[in-house]
Amino acid sequence: MIEFDQVSKVYGGRAAVDNVSLRFNEGAFTVLIGTSGSGKSTTLKMINRLVEHDSGRILLSGKPIRDYPLQALRRQMGYAIQSIGLFPHWTVAQNIATVPALLKWPKARIAARIDELLALLGLDPAQFRGRYPHELSGGQQQRVGVARALAADPAVLLMDEPFGALDPVTRAALQQEMRRIHQLLGRTIVLVTHDIDEALQLADHLVLMDNGRVVQQGTPLQLLTQPENAFVRDFFGRSELGVRLLSLRTVGEYLRPDERLSGEGVVAHLTLREALSHFVERQCDRLPVVTGEGEACGVLHFRDLLENMPEANRAPAP
Template sequence: MIELINIGRQFGDVWAVRDLNLTINKGEFCVLVGTSGCGKSTTLRMINRLIEHSAGEIHIDGQPIRGFREEVLRRRIGYVIQNIGLFPHWTVARNIGLVPRLLGWKPERIAARVDELMALLGMSTERFSGKYPRQLSGGQAQRIGVARALAADPDILLMDEPFGALDPLTRDGLQDELLSLHHRLNKTIVFVTHDMDEALRLADRLVVMHEGRVRQQGSPIELLREPADDFVESLLGGNSRGLKEAALTPVSQRMRPAAVTSDAPVIEATKSLREALSLMLWHRVDHLNVVDGVSKNTVMPADPAHILGGLKLADIVTARAPVGAPGGAQP
């Protein structure tokens, strides 16, 4: 658990963060969002003492972080940034093994951990371990940055706009991988982004900051439905909040138990209502068959063996799942 208690950070006469209170539970994916200069990156860096807090206390598992030596604290917390920070003259394997070497791990244990992490992130050890950062694509380099942050198996992972410089396709793929990693490894993740769609897709808890303070926090669905004020509503998309909520709601929550019609276009049950609406608009229909994901055919007719149910336009626009229902992308 991470606790920020009345935290403040002052730069000269300016308070970048003031009176900030936030509790991040073990295993939670917490995303900090807000306009530029709102204090979200400063808050992230105070957790691992890259920036010292000027007021208040920060606790990790009940212990004040100033009770840890700085280097020990930082080795316990994985840290990923936008420009990755890989050492250009080191191979991929050596970059990943940095923290374990500092911790005195034996070479064979480091090598095994490098192999494990590269496999976890879908990168062949034989193909990539001997490469240098300049030989990697942006997405590949960012995967190595994540692997390096996870190398010593930290409980906490801090990520400061890690996908901000990547193209949309690569970014979407890495978001999927990060969600999958989170579900498998149960790490506590604190993630900073300026991209609201990314924040809504990833967060268990969404924290909106403004002028150094927390303006509102809660699940993405809670904030979309009940923004605290005009600022939060605007940041979340204003009149497009309905579409953003649809992007978080899986088709499985709204489908009917039987197929609507045998010749309707199909959509997988794990896809979002926003994708279902787009498919309806594209095919000029008001109903879809919902399939189990085994069938790769997205047009008609669907294989009856794979049909789970049906979805009508009315199911999207009239029904509403309860606030506590799960949202976000599925691993």
């Protein structure tokens, strides 16, 4: 667990991070979101001491981060960032192997890990492992950056807008991959983004920052449905609130379990937003629902989807 206790960072007399107290729980996927210049990257970089905090305390597993040898601290933390490129004169494989090589993994293990990660991130190992960064597109470079951060299977993953340069399709695939990796490996992840939908989709714990301070933190659902002030409400967009709520709720929560309907079923763990596109595509107002194993388990009514969204309906007019 990583804990910030009244942490500040001052640049030229101005607080970039202003008396922030935060907890990044072990195994949690925390997303920092906020306006440009609100202190998100600075907060992230203070965790691995790329930026030193000026006051307050930052603890890792209960111990101040300054009490760890710097290299030992950094090796526990994978770091992926949009703008810090890969080492230009190293191949993709060498880039990914940076930390495993430092840790003196056997060569065969490193080679296997490189191929495993490339495949995981949708890059054909045979085609990509020997290329140099300038032979990759921006999005491919980003994926290699993410692979490098994951390489030594670090306990903590710090990611600063890691998917920024990707097209929506690749981006969605990588987001799903991150969620899967998170669920699979149970790593502590802190990710910075300014993409609201990305934040809502990925976060267990969402932290909204403005002007160096934490404005509100909680689950995505809490921030959407119980905004503490107008800034939070406006940030998440009043007009899009309904649709965003749909993406946080699943078909399983809204189906009528006693009903059955013939036809191709939608899976209960889909989000309501995904179900909505099925309604539109099929031009119907009821959908049969099936479990992950394909067994019928109820019916989703379009009407229920609207009626059970009181918060969305109550969203104040702009």
